[in-house]
Amino acid sequence: MTTTSPRLRALPSRLLSQAATHSDRLVSDGLAQIGARKWHYAVLATLADTGPASQAEMSRRTGIYRSDMVAVLNELERDGYAQRVPDPDDQRRNVITLTKAGTKRLHELDAVLADLQQELLTPLTATQREQLAALLTQLVDHHDGRHDRDPSSA
Template sequence: MSDSTPDMTGSTDRPATAARLRNLGTRLLSLAAIQSDRLVNEELAGAGARKWHYAVLATLEEFGPASQSELSRRTGIHRSDMVAVVNELADHGRVERSPNPADRRQNIIAVTKEGHRLLLQLDKLLAEVENEALAPLNPSEREQLTRLLTALVDHHGHHM
């Protein structure tokens, strides 16, 4: 079967797919993202966390304490959503707020020991999810995929 012919597999596991759909990169990217997102969300929920929790904890761990507006810029989480994320993390003792000495109107957010422990747990969990999601790819292909996805994300203005 060539790439331009319909997928006529008689498999009961997967219905036939039109060639133009099988070969449409944006569709494949979307389907892969949906599957990856589902896996990540399910596993994080099982650990009592969400993707935004991980993003905030990882950012604080790497760059140190920051204001909510700085966290918003670094993570891409909208400022209004950041308030809820920080509140959730603070309610569970994963981050703490303290007044910004340079501007008392702002709070500085810092990761706590509990937040650090959770981050390490989530790192392991997400590594397992990534291994599952990328199982058909060898290490070289995984690196290439990461480079290609980074190029797409950067090109469209979502610098990481």
């Protein structure tokens, strides 16, 4: 059995990286079992939460590169979860909307992700989970350039 150096175990950046790798694998594998990907969830949840948007706006809202967004939307549209319709204000661009089937799929994905979150965070209490989410939100917001935000609102 290999023992990790105490110096390595004390590095938050290393621990975050290891936790992120485990989390990414767990979520990716869990979603793959039902024919979904993380980006599917990101698009469906964003459409449900913020409403229809152009492809470029969806890319900004989700952080998915524009070139990758096209492939994700092709998959979601193929499966009937989202649709692209010409923007009535600008026929050169499309507006992405969530379909009824997409709403149903989002609820399925929410349930799967809730189970995966439970599995990932099993060793933590409910209070620790809330603290972890708040601290990670604070870190992400800071490094995304939103550090001027009130930390108590995270």
